[in-house]
Every structure is written in C-alpha cells, then in structure tokens.
Amino acid sequence: MARITLENVRKEYGDVVAVRGIDLEVPDGSFVVVVGPSGCGKSTTLRLVAGLESVTDGDVRKDGESLVGVEPKDRDVAMVFQNYALYPHMTAERNMTFGAGSATDFDDAEIERRVADAAELLDIADLLDRKPEALSGGERQRVALGRAIIRDPDVFLMDEPLSNLDAKLRIRMRAELAKLHEELRTTTVYVTHDQTEAMTLGDEVVVMNDGRIQQVDSPQRLYDYPANRFVAEFIGDPAMNALEVAVESGADGARAAHPGFRLPLPDGDGLDAAVDSRAVLGVRPEDLSLAGADTDADAAIEATVTVTEPLGDSLLLECRVGDDRLKTQASPRSDVRSGDTVALTPDPDRLHLFDVEAGTALYHSAEGATAPDDGRTTRSPPATSEE
Amino acid sequence: MATREVFESRWQAAALLLPTVLVSVVFLYVPAVRAFELSLFEVGFGTGEVDFVGLENYRALLTSSEYHLSVLLTVLFAVAVVVGVMSFSLLVSFLIHEVEVGKGLYLVSAIWPYALPPAVAGFVFFFLLHPDLGVLTRAIEPPYPALGLLERPFEALGVDVDVTGPLEAVGPDVDWFSSGPQAFALVTVVAIWKQVGYNVIFMSASMNNIPGSLTETARLDGVGRLERLLRIYVPIMSPTLAFLAIMNTIYAFFGTFAFIDVMTDGGPAGATNILIFDLYRDALQNFEFGTASAKSVVLFLVVGVLMYVQFRVTEEYAYYGG
Numbered sequence: 237m238a239r240i241t242l243e244n245v246r247k248e249y250g251d252v253v254a255v256r257g258i259d260l261e262v263p264d265g266s267f268v269v270v271v272g273p274s275g276c277g278k279s280t281t282l283r284l285v286a287g288l289e290s291v292t293d294g295d296v297r298k299d300g301e302s303l304v305g306v307e308p309k310d311r312d313v314a315m316v317f318q319n320y321a322l323y324p325h326m327t328a329e330r331n332m333t334f335g336a337g338s339a340t341d342f343d344d345a346e347i348e349r350r351v352a353d354a355a356e357l358l359d360i361a362d363l364l365d366r367k368p369e370a371l372s373g374g375e376r377q378r379v380a381l382g383r384a385i386i387r388d389p390d391v392f393l394m395d396e397p398l399s400n401l402d403a404k405l406r407i408r409m410r411a412e413l414a415k416l417h418e419e420l421r422t423t424t425v426y427v428t429h430d431q432t433e434a435m436t437l438g439d440e441v442v443v444m445n446d447g448r449i450q451q452v453d454s455p456q457r458l459y460d461y462p463a464n465r466f467v468a469e470f471i472g473d474p475a476m477n478a479l480e481v482a483v484e485s486g487a488d489g490a491r492a493a494h495p496g497f498r499l500p501l502p503d504g505d506g507l508d509a510a511v512d513s514r515a516v517l518g519v520r521p522e523d524l525s526l527a528g529a530d531t532d533a534d535a536a537i538e539a540t541v542t543v544t545e546p547l548g549d550s551l552l553l554e555c556r557v558g559d560d561r562l563k564t565q566a567s568p569r570s571d572v573r574s575g576d577t578v579a580l581t582p583d584p585d586r587l588h589l590f591d592v593e594a595g596t597a598l599y600h601s602a603e604g605a606t607a608p609d610d611g612r613t614t615r616s617p618p619a620t621s622e623e
Numbered sequence: 624m625a626t627r628e629v630f631e632s633r634w635q636a637a638a639l640l641l642p643t644v645l646v647s648v649v650f651l652y653v654p655a656v657r658a659f660e661l662s663l664f665e666v667g668f669g670t671g672e673v674d675f676v677g678l679e680n681y682r683a684l685l686t687s688s689e690y691h692l693s694v695l696l697t698v699l700f701a702v703a704v705v706v707g708v709m710s711f712s713l714l715v716s717f718l719i720h721e722v723e724v725g726k727g728l729y730l731v732s733a734i735w736p737y738a739l740p741p742a743v744a745g746f747v748f749f750f751l752l753h754p755d756l757g758v759l760t761r762a763i764e765p766p767y768p769a770l771g772l773l774e775r776p777f778e779a780l781g782v783d784v785d786v787t788g789p790l791e792a793v794g795p796d797v798d799w800f801s802s803g804p805q806a807f808a809l810v811t812v813v814a815i816w817k818q819v820g821y822n823v824i825f826m827s828a829s830m831n832n833i834p835g836s837l838t839e840t841a842r843l844d845g846v847g848r849l850e851r852l853l854r855i856y857v858p859i860m861s862p863t864l865a866f867l868a869i870m871n872t873i874y875a876f877f878g879t880f881a882f883i884d885v886m887t888d889g890g891p892a893g894a895t896n897i898l899i900f901d902l903y904r905d906a907l908q909n910f911e912f913g914t915a916s917a918k919s920v921v922l923f924l925v926v927g928v929l930m931y932v933q934f935r936v937t938e939e940y941a942y943y944g945g
Contacts, residue, residue: 288839309845321836325858334854335844387844 238298238312238390238423239264240285245294247280254280256447257294262391265421267414269438271428273470277447278427279395285425286393287311298390309339311391314384318396320376322368322383329364332383339387350386357416358382374405381413385420392424398433410436431471435459443467460602465516465595468588474521474552477562480592481517483510492517492589495558497537502584506599510589515598518588521552524564526572527579536579537562544574553578655923662916680917689893690901690918694925697897700811701875701929707815708871709864712822717852719823720830730827737820741878745885748813752797760797799887803894806887810895813886814879821874822867829863830856865937869930876926898922 240262247255255277262268270278283289285296287308296303303311322331329351336347355361358378368376377397384392397413398406414437417424428434434441435455443450443458443466451463462468462476469475481492483501490501490511499517501507527536539555539562546552551566555578564580566572587601630636662681665674684690719729736744751759777784799805833856841851857864880899883889889896889904902922906915 286839286843288842307845308839308843311843313843315840315843317836317840319834319836321834321840323837323855323859325861335840335846338846338850339844383840 237264237421239300240391240423240425241295241297241300242281242285243295243297245281245284245296246292247277247284247289248292253447255284258444258447258449260442260449260452262423262425265423266439267417267424267426267437268440268442269426269428269434270442270444271431271434271470272444272450274429276444278429278444281444282315282393282395282425282427285391286313286315288315312389313391313393314387314389315393315395316377316380316384316397318399320368320373320380320400322376322380324368327365327367328360328371328379328382331368331379332386335383336386347386350388351382354382354385357385357419373401374409377401377409381416385416390423392422392426394424394426396428397426399428399430406433413437431473435471443470445470461597461600462518462588463597465518465590465597468518468590468597472520474563474565476518476520476588477524477564478590479517479519479557479560479562481515483507483513483515483589485511492587494560496539496560497557498534499537499582499587500535500584501587501589501599502601504599504601504603506589506597510598514592516590516592516595518590519562519582520586521563521565523583523586524562524580525583526564526566526570527581535584536581539564539578539580541572541574541576541578544572555580658916658919660916661912662920664913666910666912668910668912676913680913681921683914684917684921692893693896693898693901694921696807696893696895697876697899697925700807700814700879700895700897701872703811704814704818704875704879705868705871707811708818708822709867711815712819712826712867713852713857715819716823716826716830717856719827721848730823733823734820736817737824739817741817741881742885744813744817745882748809748816748882749886752799752809754797754800757797763795764797799891801891803891806891806895810879810882810887813882814875817882818871818874818878822871825863825867826860829860833859861941862937865933865941868937869933872929872933873926876922898925 240260242258242260244257244259245255246253246257258277258281260268260281270281272278280289284291285303287303287306291304298311322328323334326334332351332354333347336342336350340347342350351364352361355364358381360375360378360382363371363375363379368379371379377400380397398409401409410433413426417437426433426437434443435458438455440452441455441458442452445466451458451467453461453463458467458471462471465478469478479494481494481499484491484493484498488500489503490507492499492501492515494517524537537557539557541553541555542561543554544551545554546568549568551568551570551572553564553566553572555562555564562580572578585602587599588597589599590597630639663675663677665676665679667673715733719726719733722729739747751757754760774784797805799809837855837859838851841855846855876897877899879897880903883895883897883900884903887895889900898918899922902915902918905911905918909915
C-alpha cells in the first residue's frame with residue numbers, strides 16, 4: 237500500500253522530450269489508469285515510477301519519500317508487461333517464485349503458500365507445472381499477474397497488460413483485473429492506449445498527450461466534461477463531432493451559428509465570454525437523435541447522410557453538414573439510406589464549446605462542469621504547446 | 624502434382640544440383656573413401672610401391688604410446704579450448720551487453736582477432752611471448768621494474784626494502800621452448816584468443832534477442848547480474864551455445880593447426896603434438912601415407928563420436944521453444 241506522487245517530472249532522451257513536466261497524485265489503494273495515444277509518454281511515465289528509467293528533472297515520491305536514485309529492486313513495485321515477460325525456460329510456478337526469493341524476505345514455505353493462494357485467486361493452479369509456450373495468452377498474463385501478486389508489492393505497475401490478448405479475452409481479463417483490485421486494494425498504475433479499458437478500470441483516469449497530462453478525472457466526468465478537444469475526441473467511441481461555429485447572441489439567448497444550422501445554446505458558465513467569437517462546437521454522436529416530424533426545426537441540424545454503418549445495436553450515420561462531417565447514431569432498424577436528408581436534434585444538455593486555437597473547453601451546457609458534486613476538482617493544464 | 628513446380632523438368636533441377644554434388648564428391652567423399660582405403664596399405668615413398676597390410680596401421684596406432692599421448696593431449700586441448708573460449712566469450716558478451724556507452728567499440732575490439740589469419744596470430748604471439756625477446760615476457764618475468772618504484776619512498780627514508788628481490792626467486796620463468804606444460808598453455812591461450820571473436824558475434828546477437836522486459840523484470844525483482852546471466856540468459860541462449868560448442872570443438876580439433884605449426888612445431892617433446900598436427904607430419908613430412916590415413920580415420924571417428932554426443936546432449940537440454 238502506498239501513495240505515489242509525481243512532481244514536475246520530465247524525461248528527455250537526447251533531443252526527444254518524452255515527458256514534459258507532469259504532476260500526478262496516485263492515492264493509496266487506488267486504481268489509476270494512464271491513457272493516451274502511442275508516443276504520448278504514458279509508458280515512459282510508468283517506467284519512471286518503476287525506476288527502469290531515471291527522471292531528467294522533477295521528483296517521484298512514494299509515501300512522501302523521493303525515489304530518485306533508488307534502484308528498481310528497492311522500490312517495492314511489481315510490473316506487468318504487455319508481452320508478459322515470462323522466463324521461457326521456467327515453469328509457471330518457477331516463474332512466479334524465481335524473483336520472489338531475491339525481492340522479498342519470505343522463506344520458502346511462505347512463498348509456496350503465496351503461490352498456492354495466487355494460483356487459486358487467478359485460477360491457474362492446474363497450469364503451474366507448464367512452461368509459458370504451453371500456455372495461452374490469457375494464461376500467460378495470469379501467471380505474470382501471479383508473479384506480481386505473490387511479491388505483495390506496494391504498487392502494481394501495468395504496462396498495457398491486455399493489449400496482446402484477443403478482443404473477447406481482453407474484456408474478460410478486464411473484469412477480472414477489476415475484481416482483483418477489489419480484493420487486493422493495492423495501489424495500481426495502469427497504462428493503456430485503449431480508452432474503453434481506461435474508462436472501465438480506472439478510479440481515476442489520466443489522459444496524456446504529447447508528454448503532458450491533459451486531464452485527470454473520474455471516467456464519467458472525463459466523458460461529460462472534457463477539459464479540451466483532445467480529451468473530448470480521445471474519450472468516447474465513435475469520437476465526438478467537432479464543428480467550427482460562430483457564437484452569436486440573440487434575443488432568446490446565445491446560438492451556435494454554422495452554415496448548416498443555428499443551434500440555441502443553454503445558459504452556462506463560460507458562455508457569455510464565448511459570445512461574439514468563433515469556437516468549436518463539440519457534440520457526441522450518441523447525443524444526436526433523428527428528429528421526428530414535429531421537431532422544432534430551429535433547434536435541428538439538417539444533414540445529408542453519406543455513409544451508413546450498421547453495427548447491430550445501432551446504425552452509425554456519417555453525414556455532411558455544410559462543408560463539415562459529423563457522425564451520429566440512429567436506431568438499428570431505421571430505414572435511413574445514404575443520400576437521405578435528415579434532421580438531427582442534439583441533446584441541449586450535452587453540448588460543448590472549445591477554443592478554436594488552444595482547444596481548451598470554454599463551455600459545457602450541462603451543469604456541474606466547474607463545481608462537481610462529488611467534490612472532485614477538474615485538474616487540467618492548458619493544452620497550449622510551448623515546444 | 625501436389626507440390627509447386629519450380630523447375631520445368633527433373634533434368635533442370637539435377638543440372639542445378641550438379642556443381643554442389645560434383646564439388647562434394649570430388650573434394651569430400653572420394654578423398655574420404657580413398658583415405659580409408661589408403662589406411663589399409665603401406666605406401667613406399669618415391670617408389671610408388673603399395674602393399675596391402677590390412678589393419679596393421681591401426682594395430683600400430685593402438686600400441687603406440689606416442690600416439691596415445693597425442694590423443695590424450697588433443698582431448699585435453701579441445702576441452703580447454705572449448706570451455707575457455709565459451710566462458711570467456713560469454714563474459715565478454717555479457718559485459719558488452721551491460722555497458723551503456725561505447726558498445727560498438729567494445730564489440731569491434733572483441734571481434735577483430737577473428738579476422739586475423741591463424742598463422743599471423745601465431746607469429747604475433749610467437750614474438751610477444753618469445754622467451755628472450757617477447758614484450759609480454761618481460762611483463763611476466765621478474766624483475767618487475769614497476770614494482771621497483773615501490774622501493775623509492777623507503778630509499779628516501781633511508782630504509783632498505785627489497786620488493787623485487789624475493790619475487791625474482793618465485794616469479795615465473797617464461798620458457799616454452801623447453802617446457803612442455805608452458806608450450807601447451809601457450810597454444811591453448813592463443814587458440815582461445817583467436818576464437819573469442821567468432822563466439823562473441825553469435826553470443827551478442829543471441830543475447831540481444833532476449834526481450835528487454837525479461838531483463839527489466841529481473842531488475843525489478845532484484846535478481847543479481849551473475850544470476851541473471853547464468854539462470855536467465857544462458858538457458859535462453861542454449862541453442863546458440865550448443866551450436867557454438869560444436870563449432871568450437873571442430874575448431875579445436877582442426878582449426879588450430881597453424882598455431883602449432885608456427886609456434887611449437889608439436890614440441891617440446893610432443894607436448895603440443897595434437898592429432899591434426901601429428902597426422903600432417905606423418906603425411907607430409909614423413910610421407911607415411913598409410914599411417915597418416917589411419918590417423919585421419921581415427922580423428923574422424925573421435926570427432927564424429929563427440930559430435931553425436933553433443934547433439935544428443937543438446938537435444939536434451941537446449942531450450943528451443945518460443
């Protein structure tokens with residue numbers, strides 16, 4: 237059990253800056269997921285905590301004590317790798333016990349007991365005498381998890397542990413990881429590029445891009461109140477639509493004006509400041525609905541369907557509005573065809589405005605953006621780039 | 624026709640195989656059969672007279688204590704070379720693997736001796752370790768002028784301390800022109816030195832193929848360096864190591880001829896008279912083709928049996944899984 241603190245951590249490889257000064261607090265016993273596209277610095281961040289890389293600047297602390305200069309083995313952290321990193325010539329059991337001897341003070345009987353416990357917990361008791369080559373991907377990852385568990389470390393560090401598994405197994409292992417954390421309550425930092433994994437697993441999700449933290453928040457708040465365009469478009473599948481609009485004020489309130497529509501914007505924080513300027517309107521595909529005949533045409537977006545993608549549980553429509561494209565989801569058996577003109581009404585409580593240049597969020601139409609009811613604060617550095 | 628037809632006709636395939644088959648037959652199989660045939664004869668030099676003697680040549684070898692010594696020497700030499708080369712190369716490869724700066728430079732320095740012809744290497748060491756003229760000889764033999772410097776401060780204090788004197792009596796005397804064990808040690812060291820490069824190439828490649836995450840897991844678990852090398856790397860590298868053990872054995876038996884020829888000429892008193900040199904002398908200096916042929920057949924059998932054992936052991940222990 238431990239709390240991890242990163243303070244202004246920087247990592248450079250020669251001229252390449254992988255991590256550009258990040259601050260992060262991982263509370264004791266929490267499951268924090270770091271998510272971002274390839275090359276965003278998330279794995280490097282994890283490796284800095286593990287001690288496999290050394291920080292160029294800043295401080296990494298565990299329970300307030302600096303880890304800078306502390307050897308990986310003395311940090312009491314266990315890591316799970318994407319490629320499992322099992323020793324190929326050792327049986328599953330030997331893989332689990334091999335490092336435990338040097339990493340812990342447990343005697344042989346204690347290690348044996350722990351292996352038995354972990355094997356039961358992970359349902360791999362029957363596989364202990366097999367070598368990795370005789371195990372499936374999921375089984376290998378369980379063994380790797382078992383190896384981490386029996387050491388009883390302060391912190392689990394997981395570097396894309398499910399990325400080598402097929403889709404079905406990934407979903408199952410995801411649920412098992414969540415259950416495992418429920419049981420063990422060991423502080424966990426989990427790195428992934430998969431936003432679904434991030435949303436489902438994390439108590440808190442850290443979105444990174446270009447070596448910087450974009451936002452740290454609970455999964456639902458990330459989805460509801462993205463701090464900037466990057467987070468808005470990275471979290472959620474299909475991605476949020478972004479359309480450049482002019483924000484105008486009128487007698488009946490502010491409107492987002494686009495060549496294809498003029499959408500009323502409900503009052504909210506930041507809206508007044510955005511009036512009379514250009515902004516990017518963000519609206520998620522799932523928040524747009526096909527309008528019925530009686531809809532107020534004023535609040536609808538007229539769009540021409542260009543592509544239809546039946547997903548089974550819904551029908552994904554790609555539409556053209558003016559010169560822009562947007563995606564929306566229709567009910568699965570609606571008879572919309574490509575070439576049709578449809579009226580789309582957005583959920584008025586699910587609109588976002590972002591700064592055109594910097595991409596920072598200016599306004600969320602839903603209440604609670606600035607005063608979350610669970611007492612969490614939305615921490616987000618500006619998305620401007622200096623380098 | 625289940626398989627893909629690459630050639631238009633069988634004749635075309637055969638024609639393409641012909642050069643390889645021809646070379647193998649002319650330079651390998653026919654000589655091998657002829658050597659066995661010749662080992663059953665006594666061949667008179669110059670006269671061209673050939674007498675069938677049956678297994679007489681082999682019987683002579685069985686009873687020759689000189690030849691027994693040669694076999695024993697060769698086996699000792701091969702074991703020393705294979706073990707020496709492989710443990711030293713493993714250490715060098717591991718150091719290169721672990722070092723962070725100047726990997727390339729170290730790798731090149733470790734490999735270059737391999738590019739030297741054996742005869743040249745032999746000459747280089749002949750002079751480096753020449754009992755009278757060798758540069759290295761001076762460093763090995765007393766007096767040690769560098770140690771003499773230690774006496775200076777005591778001299779200044781007026782105390783007479785003799786550091787080099789006592790060492791003079793116990794220090795080694797490089798004399799491999801007449802000392803058998805020294806000559807044997809010398810050719811062994813040179814043979815090892817020459818073969819390290821070849822081993823380092825393969826071992827480094829094999830070590831670099833080990834996934835970095837295994838090393839990182841070991842580091843996180845606090846597995847010590849030596850333990851990491853011996854208990855993680857070596858087992859994973861075992862197919863490469865098995866291959867190298869075989870190549871090094873062949874090298875020790877056949878590839879070390881030049882060192883002996885250039886440096887010791889099999890001496891002193893047969894102390895470095897390994898089988899390949901021994902049979903060369905019989906054939907091309909004494910012109911006893913019958914005996915030499917019998918010896919080459921024996922050498923072939925010895926190496927053949929060794930290869931068989933090595934392959935079996937390898938199959939048993941080398942890890943080939945993925």
